Amino acid sequence: MKFSVLFFTIVSFTSITFGQQLVTKAKFDTIEYVEDVDWHSEDIYCAGFSFKTVINDGNACDAYLIHYDTQLKPKWTLKLNDYHTNKIFAVKRYKDKIYALVIQGKAIGSDEDVFMKLFTINLNGEIEDKVTFGRTFNSPSNLVINGSNLIFGYRITNSTSYSTDFKCEIINYNLDTKKFVRHTSTQYLATPKKIVVDKSNIFLFGNYIHPNQPNIMVYKNGKYSEISLKSPKTEYFLDSYINKNTLTVLCAFPGEYGDKRTYLKYYYLNLATNAITSTAIPYEKLGWSDLNFDTFTQGESSWLIVEDxxxxTLQYVLIDSKGKVTKTLNFDQNNGNGAWENYIIRDGMLLNANADGIKMYKTE
Structure with a gap:
């Protein structure tokens, strides 16, 4: 595969900064850690978990899924506490069902005997089905619905303690037949973070882009493979999307001891030839001093949280596939610190959920 690193000068990163108007806000009575939000028409679903349990041993946790309307009035709450450890990591509404990726089992310190499960929940907040896929560690990727298939990635292990033999799997679950197909990595890959689906092609990315190893699990044209982006150093995965025949991968190097040269990095994978090119943009050219790793994809652009x-101050910025900032929104630091944010920006509105609560803003 062809690989080249291109550093270029950005002509202009000027964009209009928009303020925000807080429309409504709700505090959580149960959730301590928010893991995902989904906004479907007039319905909002917020998923997370809390260590405040009856067992109270520092490891036990209960999972929660809360259904809100767009005024953030709760409609119902689903609580999962039938195991020692319960965590909802991803949620997706599709038609008249809600799908949630849940980890359940028992955790004691660094020893975790937990399993990856898919819950099917009806619109009244009642569990209709559970499917167990296998023992796991860490959080899974997002959920993607593609036709009649539900697709996600997760980390697998044959042990209950942390080790170096982790592998990852892509699960393609057919919602009609209730059958699924696994694609397992041949070696260690970083913890799954995002699934990208294009027609029948699937791409799974981990939270890191490590040098000298595969970075992307690929199921393309009916065949499984693994691709290395050949990064020179360990970079943090931020986002990915497909535009025609190009898979764009957005990463960042936030600096480390002995190397403070922070930069944003784009990888471009030609899906026809598998050729890879890349472009790196220093934070200073973008006018940033820091970058958060929680993102939201909008078409062929990514919303990021950066420090000016x-x-x-913190800002939401919309940056396109070439590194141009096209829109900027103020970040409400009275209701968050930019870390562990779950947000959706659309139709002039901003939905944000974090440990401080769930908020709805008007942005235009």
Missing amino acids: AKTK
């Missing part, structure tokens, strides 16, 4: 180098 001059004002030291």
Whole structure:
């Protein structure tokens, strides 16, 4: 595969900064850690978990799924506490069902005997079905619905303690037949973070882009393979999307001891030839002093949370596949610190959920 690193000068990153108007806000009575939000028409679903349990041993946790309307009035709450450890990591509404990726089992310190499960929940908040896929560690990827298939990735292990023999799997679950197909990595890959689906082709990315190893699990044209982006150093995966025949992968190097040269990095994978090119943009050219790793995809662009180098305030920025910032929104630091944010931006509205609660803003 062809690989080249291109550093280029950005002509202009000027964009209009928009303010926000807080429309409504709700505090959580149960959730301590928010893991995902889904916004479907007039319905909002927020998933997370809490260590405040009856067992109270520092490891036990209960999972929660809360259904809100767009005024953030709760409609119902589903609580999962039938195991020692219960965590909802991803949620997706599709037609008249809600699908949730749940980890259940028992965790004691670094020893975790937990399993990856898919819950099917009706619109009244009642569990209709559970499917167990296997023992796991860490959080799974997002959920993607593709036709009659539900697709996600997760980390697998044959042990209950942390080790170096982790592998990853892509699960393609047919919602009609209730059958699924597994694609397992041949070696260690970083913890799954995002699934991208294009027709019948599937791409799974981990939370890191490590040098000298595969970075993408690929199921393409009916065949499984693994691709290395050949990064020179360990970078943090941020986002990915497909535009025609190009798979764009957005990463960042936030700096480390001995190497403070922070940069945003784009990889472009030609899906026809598998040729890879890349472009790196230093934070300073973008006017940033720091970058958060929670993102939201909007078409062929990504929303990021950054710290402005001059004002030291946080901002949401919409950056396209070429590194141009096209829109900027103020970040409400009265209701968050930019870390562990779950947000959706659409139709002039911003939905954000974190440990401080769930908020709806008007942005235009």
